[in-house]
Amino acid sequence: MDRNKWIVLVTGLITGMVAVVLVKMGNPQNMGFCIACFERDIAGALGLHRADVVQYMRPEILGLVLGALITSLFTREFKTRGGSATLVRFIMGVFMMIGALVFLGCPLRDVLRMAGGDYNAVVGLFGFIAGVASGVFFLKKGFNLGRAQASHSQVGGFVIPALITFFLVLLVLKTVFNPTAGGPLFFSKTGPGSMHAALWLSLGAGLLVGFLAQRSRLCFSGGIRDLILVKDSTLLLGFIGVFAGALVLNLALGFFKAGFAFQPIAHTQHIWNFLGLYLVGITGTLLGGCPLRQLILSGQGDMDAGAVVVGMIVGAAFSHNFVLASSAMTKAASGAITSYGGPGLYGQIACVAGIVIMFVIGFMFREE
Amino acid sequence: MEKLDVRGLSCPIPVIRTKKLIDQGCTEILIIGDSAPAKENVSRLAKSSGYQMQFITDEKDNWELEIKK
Numbered sequence: 001m002d003r004n005k006w007i008v009l010v011t012g013l014i015t016g017m018v019a020v021v022l023v024k025m026g027n028p029q030n031m032g033f034c035i036a037c038f039e040r041d042i043a044g045a046l047g048l049h050r051a052d053v054v055q056y057m058r059p060e061i062l063g064l065v066l067g068a069l070i071t072s073l074f075t076r077e078f079k080t081r082g083g084s085a086t087l088v089r090f091i092m093g094v095f096m097m098i099g100a101l102v103f104l105g106c107p108l109r110d111v112l113r114m115a116g117g118d119y120n121a122v123v124g125l126f127g128f129i130a131g132v133a134s135g136v137f138f139l140k141k142g143f144n145l146g147r148a149q150a151s152h153s154q155v156g157g158f159v160i161p162a163l164i165t166f167f168l169v170l171l172v173l174k175t176v177f178n179p180t181a182g183g184p185l186f187f188s189k190t191g192p193g194s195m196h197a198a199l200w201l202s203l204g205a206g207l208l209v210g211f212l213a214q215r216s217r218l219c220f221s222g223g224i225r226d227l228i229l230v231k232d233s234t235l236l237l238g239f240i241g242v243f244a245g246a247l248v249l250n251l252a253l254g255f256f257k258a259g260f261a262f263q264p265i266a267h268t269q270h271i272w273n274f275l276g277l278y279l280v281g282i283t284g285t286l287l288g289g290c291p292l293r294q295l296i297l298s299g300q301g302d303m304d305a306g307a308v309v310v311g312m313i314v315g316a317a318f319s320h321n322f323v324l325a326s327s328a329m330t331k332a333a334s335g336a337i338t339s340y341g342g343p344g345l346y347g348q349i350a351c352v353a354g355i356v357i358m359f360v361i362g363f364m365f366r367e368e
Numbered sequence: 369m370e371k372l373d374v375r376g377l378s379c380p381i382p383v384i385r386t387k388k389l390i391d392q393g394c395t396e397i398l399i400i401g402d403s404a405p406a407k408e409n410v411s412r413l414a415k416s417s418g419y420q421m422q423f424i425t426d427e428k429d430n431w432e433l434e435i436k437k
Contacts, residue, residue, distance in 0.1 A: 004408070077404055079429050084378060139384055147376030150402065150429070217405050222379065230383060230413055288378035304378075 005234050011209075011216040012241020018205045019112050019242070020249035022060070025197035029255065029264030030116040032246075033060060033209065034109035035291035036100035036280075037265075039309070040316035040325075041193050042167070045185045048313070049320035053191025057171045059199050061295065062164045063206015064213070068299030069161045071214040080157030082303030085145040088361065089304050092283050093311020094318065095354035096291060099279025101316065101325035102272050102343045102351045103127075104265055106291040107220035107284070110277060111239060113266065115246035117258035120266050120273050127274035131281020132224040138286060138362035139229070145286070145365055148304055157301030160309060164299075171199065192265055214300065219293040221284035265328045267341030272326065272348065279354045286362060324350045369396040369434075374406055382406040383413050390417050395437045404428050 001009075019032025031037055037054075044055030072078040100106045103124050105113060110128060113121035151157070169175075170185055177184050188194040196202060212218070216238060223236035250256040260268050267273070284290040287308060289297065294312075297305035319325040329341035343351065370389050374382035382401060389397050390413070397419075399410055410433065414421050419435040 004412075075428070077428050079403075081376070084376065139380065144381055145378060148378070149376060217408070219379075225380060226383075226409075229380060230387060230416075232412060232416070234412065288380070 008216045009237040011212040012238035013245040016242040016245025028192040028195045036106035043316040048317035051320040054193040055186045055188045056193045059202035060206040063203045064210040065299040067207040067210020068214040068296040072300035080151040080301040081148045084148040090307040090311040093308035094315035096283040097312040097315030101319045103276030118263040123273040124277040127278040128281040131278035135282045135285025142366045160298040160306040220290040269342035375402040
């Protein structure tokens with residue numbers, strides 16, 4: 001196995017293990033890392049939505065961007081570029097988040113959920129693979145969002161890292177602008193948003209994975225895409241690494257619990273687990289990278305990826321304000337089912353609409 | 369020699385464009401790019417397709433790769 005493959009595999013293994021350590025240290029179960037969930041928590045922390053159980057300025061996300069920034073500055077890969085159908089990418093980011101919140105996780109969390117024994121995530125994986133395959137279909141037909149241009153000024157590439165740094169300062173200093181209503185940052189008192197590892201641990205984990213992901217180009221849609229497109233398994237090793245690393249620690253720490261019902265922050269509606277990640281798969285493939293990859297790129301000067309990240313945060317706000325996000329399957333103390341969870345009618349409509357819109361974009365942006 | 373400009377194209381379009389030329393039977397291709405991942409991906413494809421590689425320019429954000437069979 002060549003050096004590249006080892007780097008991707010080791011990145012995956014470390015990412016999977018770090019994720020379980022974060023759960024042990026306080027993060028929600030099977031959610032050591034989740035790009036979509038954490039960007040959603042950030043949308044909540046900024047008061048962009050009012051779901052008070054999912055509000056926290058997740059240091060993992062801040063660390064991922066800053067880790068990619070620092071690494072790319074050292075390796076001289078940082079380069080401000082943009083202008084490849086930026087607004088379209090923003091909208092695609094919105095829908096990528098809607099899909100992720102119908103499933104309840106990004107592709108990274110899908111792997112972590114599988115490594116925790118959540119069979120619903122396997123259904124999601126099938127949807128994700130189908131979505132990526134659909135994206136590859138359009139790519140083969142000549143799909144292209146257009147060329148990005150290098151900018152004459154490096155300033156644009158620092159916008160996302162600067163925003164992230166500002167959020168980190170607010171978080172560290174516990175800044176309060178409004179003593180009566182709270183803010184600028186809001187924090188959940190109950191629910192997943194209230195569950196988190198210590199700030200410095202989360203930030204350190206983000207920086208480490210940000211460094212590794214920048215070097216290895218870890219990408220979940222890319223892993224499946226390259227296998228379908230050119231029979232190249234390099235990026236897929238990252239996928240396998242995350243699964244193996246998280247599985248080993250989940251078993252060792254007693255977090256592994258196999259089954260469909262009552263998995264942590266998950267629902268059992270197979271069609272929506274499938275279609276939610278289908279939407280993420282096709283969108284990620286058309287964008288050139290999964291939510292994690294977009295975040296890493298946004299840290300190394302890619303303004304188009306930055307637009308996707310902002311789109312995802314806005315998409316999270318829409319998802320909760322418009323009741324598009326799924327709810328989890330829950331039970332009462334007696335063990336009786338209190339809710340089967342899954343998306344409501346509007347979430348179902350938004351998910352299907354998102355898929356239709358990706359097909360339209362896929363057809364309309366053919367070059368040849 | 370075929371010339372292929374993949375500058376500014378999102379992943380994996382540089383690979384798709386290169387593969388298309390390879391599948392058409394081109395034996396000599398000059399590929400010009402401006403991102404490190406594109407360089408790595410195109411190199412991997414050329415190698416696995418049995419092409420010999422020679423970099424004319426080899427910088428992170430500016431590279432020219434000649435592949436021959």
